[in-house]
Amino acid sequence: MGQLDGTQASTRMVRLHQRIPSLRLLRRARRMLDDAIDLARLRLDALPDGIYQPVPGLPVRKAKRAVGSQSRWAAMEPVIERLGVKSAMDIGANVGYFPIKLASRGIPAVALESDPRHVRTTTTAVRRNQLDNVAVMKLELRPDTLGLLPTTDCTLLLSLWHHLVRDQGLDTATHLLRELWARTGKVMFFDSGEDEMPEWFGLPRMLPTPDVWLREYLQENCAGGRIEHLGRHRAFDAAGLPTDRALFAVIREPQ
Template identity: 30%
Template sequence: MRRKSRAVLRKSGLAPSGPVYGRLVDAGRSLPIPAAARVAVSTAVLRRPWKVPVRFDKLLVGAQGGWTAREFADRTGDMLWPSTPFLDGPHVGLLRLADEHADLTDEQILGSAYGRLGLRCIEAGGTYFGGADEAGVLAAARAFVARYRGEEAPGAAPRPQQSGPQDPVLVAPVRGSDRFQILDGHHRLAIAAMSGADGASVVAKWLPVTTPLQDLLLKMSWLDGTHELYQPIDAPELETGWTTVRQCTDRLAKMDAFLAERGVSGGRYLDVASCYGWFVSQLAGRGFEAEGIERDPLAVPLGKAVYGLPDGVISTGDAVEFLGGHDEGRWDVVSCFSLLHHFVLGRGSVSAEELIRLLDRATGRVLFFDTGQDNEKWFAESLRGWDPARVERFLRENTGFDEIVDLGPDEDARPPYEDNYRRHLFACVRKA
């Protein structure tokens, strides 16, 4: 019963590891109660009663303009704001700029990440330390630089939204990682970092937060609330506590070498079951007109955020319908990874033979393909007989390619899945 209850909570997103959890924590911080009362409750109940040392390279930027990090990300459409390392953020960036230029111009400030941050707060419907226009942002920036340089006027009154001299730097742990999100104190921490310190003693909340990126990943249909990545994502809060199940770089290296050997350097590329869009991004970077088809609509905002994919390159829907709705040989290069065995197991809308024929029909020159095999512990019985030789025979019997080349196994058989994967990548070639 306990396990079942946990599963229900995870699927609903209400579990501490689920995507709704972080929003509930944020909602608690945003309750419409007087500020003094909220601070009193926070100090007495929600904050740890001691300071903790935190290295600056473990901090992520957070709350801005009176909004939580998640609220700011939602208002500005910047999902990765709460995933930004503090040392790469706008506050440290402005002080670095000030070190390079003794007399910062208005244009330099407004063109900096710090200036853009202030303007984004205003455009999102708020203010930036009381400023509601460019002049207000410039005033906040120049006061910050003056404070860093020791030029701030003694006894200067704090600006609106500015913490008092007795307020502690406040952070919250980021769930499932070794990072902390800054709740209050970006400017003080930036001055300390640029003054040579590598960390600070801060007050930490008891309750952890999650980032919008973590929340979106946990909603993806095939993850079922697990902390796993099926394609590489470079984000600090995912470095620990999240397992990259499919390395992808191993298959891409084989693809690169094979395409170079065969003189294929461009054209149209399609990734079927494109997941987050990593292969689409990589092939686009190699000069291909790349696109993908993925069943989960959440892949679209994720790919745009983490890989910078433009609108329209990832289509969402059923792969069978998508492939059947396009002209023969439309794509020069096609890839389809870890999809066919679902059809072999009867989970698809057509037979495995029909799926591979659709892939054959869509491919102009090269199809890169892999599927589940019987060497994998979880498929030892259900895919019995599906070894690399059987997969190659299946490809020869059900497609019209001129050449089938076994490029070898993947490198994904590592803990916690050391008894699985080692799926062979095949290149199916149609001669010009």
């Protein structure tokens, strides 16, 4: 009986080894098919204007907001290093430029995005960059979805606040800002559309200047935060024309 069991086990092992090359070929074919589908979908999702951010590893033409994304990262990176950031969340991550830059520094990041096209592009970019420390979350930021968000050292709220005001009103946008700050352990990076946005966005008048108004707004609504102005950076208005916006770091003061 023991010899028979041994023979059966040996036969199973031989069959398993015979199947391994076929399994490897199947996995390789699956990866190639997945890559082809991802690239076809990426090119469709990038129509008609390409992608917004210069994400590494994506075979698409120059990103519309390459200069502004790169200059913002250059301004934020020293703050991130200085504060010893260990985790991050990008609200409205678009196609994932900032989460991928953070993850490439060894900082696990959440990319929160509501547009399915951008979610697909971010997922493709994460895979092509061979990163295992980026979580891509398809979710619209609203009061009823706030409870799903984690607490992280760093929050990015870039070029989104004016959309929150337009879609949900100033009071709700302010509530969301306060709640995001409450989930931020060390620093929040913030910029927004300013006076260049049309009236139908419903933004308040930013007097005496957008830089001053936004600094005071952040100081009022981010309790325990110290505001650093990180310069003005290239952006685009609602008509797609170039402009620039103030970038702020809201740094949590030690208790």
